[in-house]
Amino acid sequence: MSGEGTSGAGSQRELPVMSGHVEVPSWRLLLTLGIAGALAGLLIVFVYQATQPRIQAYKALQLRLAVSEVLASPSRWDTLYVHDGALLLTPPTDVDAGSLEMVFLGYREDGSRAGYAIQGAEAGFQDIIELIFGYNAETNTVLGMKVLANKETPGLGDKIVKDSAFVAEFGGAETPLAGVKSARATGAANEVDMITGATISSRAVINIINHQLERLGPMLNAYLQEAS
Amino acid sequence: MSNMAWIFISAMVVNNFTLAYFLGLCPFMGVSGRVDTALKMGAANIFVLTVASVCAWFLNTFILPYAPFLRLISFIVVIASTVQITEMVIKKLSPALFRALGIYLPLITTNCAILFMAISQTNRGYNFLEGLFFAFGAGAGLTLALVLMASIREDLVFAKVPAIARGNAIVFIIAGILSLAFMGFAGLLSA
Amino acid sequence: MPKQTTPGQDLTRGIWRENPVLIQMLGLCPALAVTNTVVNSLAMGLATFFVLFCSSLLVATFKKFIPHEVRITTYILIIATFVTIADMLLEAIVPEVHKALGAFIALIVVNCMILGRQEAFSSKNTVPRALLDATGTGIGFIIALFLMGGIREVLGYGSFLGFPLFGGNYEPWIIFILPPGGFLTIGFILLALNWWERRKAERSKSDLPGAVAVERAA
Numbered sequence: 001m002s003g004e005g006t007s008g009a010g011s012q013r014e015l016p017v018m019s020g021h022v023e024v025p026s027w028r029l030l031l032t033l034g035i036a037g038a039l040a041g042l043l044i045v046f047v048y049q050a051t052q053p054r055i056q057a058y059k060a061l062q063l064r065l066a067v068s069e070v071l072a073s074p075s076r077w078d079t080l081y082v083h084d085g086a087l088l089l090t091p092p093t094d095v096d097a098g099s100l101e102m103v104f105l106g107y108r109e110d111g112s113r114a115g116y117a118i119q120g121a122e123a124g125f126q127d128i129i130e131l132i133f134g135y136n137a138e139t140n141t142v143l144g145m146k147v148l149a150n151k152e153t154p155g156l157g158d159k160i161v162k163d164s165a166f167v168a169e170f171g172g173a174e175t176p177l178a179g180v181k182s183a184r185a186t187g188a189a190n191e192v193d194m195i196t197g198a199t200i201s202s203r204a205v206i207n208i209i210n211h212q213l214e215r216l217g218p219m220l221n222a223y224l225q226e227a228s
Numbered sequence: 229m230s231n232m233a234w235i236f237i238s239a240m241v242v243n244n245f246t247l248a249y250f251l252g253l254c255p256f257m258g259v260s261g262r263v264d265t266a267l268k269m270g271a272a273n274i275f276v277l278t279v280a281s282v283c284a285w286f287l288n289t290f291i292l293p294y295a296p297f298l299r300l301i302s303f304i305v306v307i308a309s310t311v312q313i314t315e316m317v318i319k320k321l322s323p324a325l326f327r328a329l330g331i332y333l334p335l336i337t338t339n340c341a342i343l344f345m346a347i348s349q350t351n352r353g354y355n356f357l358e359g360l361f362f363a364f365g366a367g368a369g370l371t372l373a374l375v376l377m378a379s380i381r382e383d384l385v386f387a388k389v390p391a392i393a394r395g396n397a398i399v400f401i402i403a404g405i406l407s408l409a410f411m412g413f414a415g416l417l418s419a
Numbered sequence: 420m421p422k423q424t425t426p427g428q429d430l431t432r433g434i435w436r437e438n439p440v441l442i443q444m445l446g447l448c449p450a451l452a453v454t455n456t457v458v459n460s461l462a463m464g465l466a467t468f469f470v471l472f473c474s475s476l477l478v479a480t481f482k483k484f485i486p487h488e489v490r491i492t493t494y495i496l497i498i499a500t501f502v503t504i505a506d507m508l509l510e511a512i513v514p515e516v517h518k519a520l521g522a523f524i525a526l527i528v529v530n531c532m533i534l535g536r537q538e539a540f541s542s543k544n545t546v547p548r549a550l551l552d553a554t555g556t557g558i559g560f561i562i563a564l565f566l567m568g569g570i571r572e573v574l575g576y577g578s579f580l581g582f583p584l585f586g587g588n589y590e591p592w593i594i595f596i597l598p599p600g601g602f603l604t605i606g607f608i609l610l611a612l613n614w615w616e617r618r619k620a621e622r623s624k625s626d627l628p629g630a631v632a633v634e635r636a637a
Contacts, residue, residue, distance in 0.1 A: 024486040032486055036493050040301065040500040047504045048297045051511035058514050123234065127243070128352060149518070153414075154455075154575075154596050200415050248598045250451040254531060257444060297507070300525050301499045308495065340448045340529045347522045392613040396444060400606030407599040 062148075067104050067117040070134035070144040074106030074114040080223065082216070087223040103216065105223075106134075115143050116220055120212040124204035127151040129160070133170065133209050137220045142177065142209060145170035150201075157201035166195050166202065175213050179206045232361045235354070239365030242416055246373035247407040251341035256374060257399060266378035268325075270371025272314070272333055274364065277345055279310050281363035284346040285356050303346045341370060376406060429540075429548055433555030440563035441605075441612060445532035450564055451601035453523050457580050460568025462516045464561035466509060466524060470501040471533050471560075472553045478541040479549035485542070494537040495528070502528045532560065570604050571595045 067077060080087040082101040091097035106114035116137060121130040129150045134143030145167060152158045160166060170177075174190040179202060182193040194202035245251045255269055283306045292299055315333045319326045326333075345366050349359045380402055389398050424432075439445045449467065454460045474497050478485075485493050506524045509517040517524070527533070536556055541549040572578060575595035577585045594600045 024488060029486050029489045032484060033489055033492060033496070036496050040496055041298065043500055044297050044301075044503050047507050051507045054511040055507075055514070058511075123238075154593060156593075250448050250598065250601060253447040253451070257447075297503060300503050300506075300528060301496065304495055304499050304528055305492075308492065340526045343529055344522055344526060347525055351522065392610050392617060395609075395613070397606050397609035397613060400602050400609060404599045404602030404606055407602055408594075411597070411599065 066132045066146050066148060067106065070132055070146050071104075071106040071114045071117050072134070072143065075109045077104045077106040077114075077117070079103075080105055082219065085219065087219050103220070113138075113224075118212050118216060119148070120208040121149075122204060122208045122211065124150060124152055124157065124201050129201070129204050129208065131205060131208055133212075135175070135213065135220070137217075137224055140175050142170045142173045142175060145205065145209070147205070152198070152201045157198045159195045159198050160201050160205055163195055166193070169193055170209075176210045177206045179203050232358065235358055236361045236365035236368075237413075237416055239362050240369040240372065241410060241413040244369040244373055244407075244410050245341050245344070245366050246370055247403065247410045249344065251344050252339050252370050252373075255339060256377060256403070257396060261378065261381050263375055263378045263382060266374035267371065268328060270367070270374050273339065273341070273370050274367030276307075276310055276314055276342055277363040277367040277370075278360065279314070280307055280342050280346055281349060281359045282356075283310065284349055285354075285359050288350050299347075299350065303343060307342050307346070341366065373406070377403065426548060426551055429551040430555040433552065433557070433559040434562065435559065438559040438563055439532040439556055440560060441608065443532070443535075445535060446530045446560060447605075448526055449523050449530065450567060451598075451605060453520050454564055454567040454571055454601065454604075455575065455596040456519075456572045457565065457568040458516060459519050460564040461561070462509070462513065463520060463523065463527075464557075464564045466505045466520075467527050467530065467533070467560055468557035469505050470498060470527050471536065471557045472550065473501045474498045474533060474537060475541040475549045475553035476546065478537045479544060479546040482542045490542065491534070491538070494534060494542075498533055498537075499528045532556065566608065567601075567604055570608075571600055575600060 068074065071077070078089060080089060080103045081091045081097060082088075082103060083092055083095065087103060091100060102119075104117040106117060108114050114134075116135045117132055118135055119130070119132045121128050123129075127150075129152070130148040131145060132148055133145040135141070136143055147161045150158065150161065152160065169192045172189075173192055176190065177192050178188070178190050179194045179199075180186075180191050181199065182196065185191055185193055192202075192206055194206075239245070243249065246253065246256050252273070255273075280303075284303060287299075287302055287306065292302065311333060315326070318333070345363055349362055354362055377399070381399070384398070384402075393401070433439065437443060440447065440450045446467070449463050453463045474494070477497050478494060502525060505527070506517075509520070509524060536553060540552045544552070569579065572580075573584060574592045575597075577583060577589040577591045592600075595604060
């Protein structure tokens with residue numbers, strides 16, 4: 001950018017066609033960029049404010065639907081925050097609640113517990129797989145599994161979403177889960193048949209659940225102990 | 229540590245930026261006629277990617293939490309500035325290299341790969357080191373794709389390409405076959 | 420720079436003869452990455468059209484206030500603003516499509532086609548002309564993406580716009596919705612275009628239509 005400026009180039013006149021022959025003062029360059037930046041920022045903030053309510057509402061709805069599905073439509077649930085190795089019903093005041101990991105504890109109409117709904121995400125075959133699963137801490141069984149986001153290979157890896165038999169495998173499976181290729185299944189309660197041709201995606205799903213339970217298991221049990 | 233290895237290998241071959249994500253196609257189609265040019269372009273890309281990764285990490289950690297909607301604008305400004313600065317640095321340190329790279333450097337600004345890398349790094353929540361491995365792997369993958377295409381095109385000059393395929397058509401078909409071959413890397417280093 | 424094209428030409432040349440994707444080879448990243456279904460292709464095409472139209476409007480309106488030295492940065496700033504807006508609008512209106520398009524919406528900002536039109540046309544012409552040019556180019560972009568998406572979804576999923584076409588026994592050619600399919604599809608389209616051009620040339624017995632002059636952004 002030019003360091004020196006001439007006094008020419010009035011603010012409203014068009015620059016001569018042979019640009020480069022008239023030096024534009026640097027302050028004018030910065031002013032243009034500054035104004036453009038400010039206007040751009042204003043416009044973006046305006047649209048942001050206008051669209052955020054709808055976007056947040058959609059995300060909340062998706063989460064509600066997912067929790068409801070993996071816990072077999074509980075009548076209500078508590079949102080528990082993971083903090084300092086324990087589950088808390090109310091988030092600590094000195095921490096931003098939005099940044100804490102959340103676990104959901106569902107209740108049926110009669111007040112009995114329906115189970116925990118836990119989210120997890122890890123690398124699959126192509127990219128990160130995000131899922132949510134229902135878990136009964138008292139009987140150590142998985143209640144259901146729903147893949148929330150994945151970029152697995154269409155027709156192969158994405159069967160973790162589309163193959164209803166695979167998804168059904170998780171209902172009632174004991175933890176820790178063990179993935180087996182269907183030919184070698186022994187019928188044990190913790191076995192999950194992996195999808196032929198999509199073993200890596202299947203194993204990723206199983207690993208997500210096992211790893212989350214390894215980490216959160218003690219906290220889940222501790223919370224139940226306290227509550228009763 | 230194995231996580232870093234997965235990030236690197238994934239970015240380099242399993243999810244190659246050019247052959248799997250279609251990024252960096254402008255230079256891929258335009259530059260890849262000669263191997264030495266391809267290597268230089270690749271090296272410039274690796275450098276810009278690494279610097280952009282560091283800058284993106286700084287922005288994400290310290291500034292953007294207060295204004296997430298300004299992410300795109302700040303990334304693109306940072307990338308453009310990085311390229312500008314890189315150009316000036318190379319010009320000062322090695323005029324020969326600057327002349328050799330010629331017009332390729334400014335073209336990196338519009339290389340979707342840099343922006344995509346910054347955005348992916350943000351979306352996947354990589355920390356500083358993971359971001360670096362990611363950027364490095366992406367750059368290595370870009371270079372690999374460029375060099376492979378360049379060496380094939382060097383030999384293509386001596387082949388009898390049908391008239392209707394000459395030009396970009398044959399290059400795309402070759403790219404398709406390369407992409408198909410790279411699918412064989414799928415699952416490398418996964419659990 | 421004296422303008423020799425008519426308004427009609429400004430509108431129509433971007434649609435086919437100087438199609439930004441198939442002839443000028445610009446905007447290839449989105450053209451290949453998100454065209455695995457027709458819905459995604461149309462969404463990306465419309466989003467890009469929106470950004471191109473609004474950017475051209477602003478650049479043509481304020482061209483007298485933008486100094487030459489910082490023009491590229493200013494154009495990019497304008498384009499990035501509208502891409503951010505398009506991203507938020509898509510997320511609010513069609514969240515599933517937004518999720519499918521993912522990071523590629525943000526990549527509209529580095530689509531050389533948009534920057535190229537600002538540099539080559541909008542910054543040097545009146546607002547109405549710039550809008551015509553943007554409309555033509557945008558329509559051309561949508562057509563190219565629609566063509567790619569149509570081929571890839573029909574062959575790769577056996578459906579169109581989500582509606583199954585071939586009944587249960589069709590074994591989809593999955594390759595077409597995978598990355599190699601993107602490359603192969605555009606390669607075959609180019610083969611077809613080249614074949615068509617040569618036939619036209621032989622028929623009219625005049626010189627081969629030369630490659631259309633391509634203006635690239637700096």
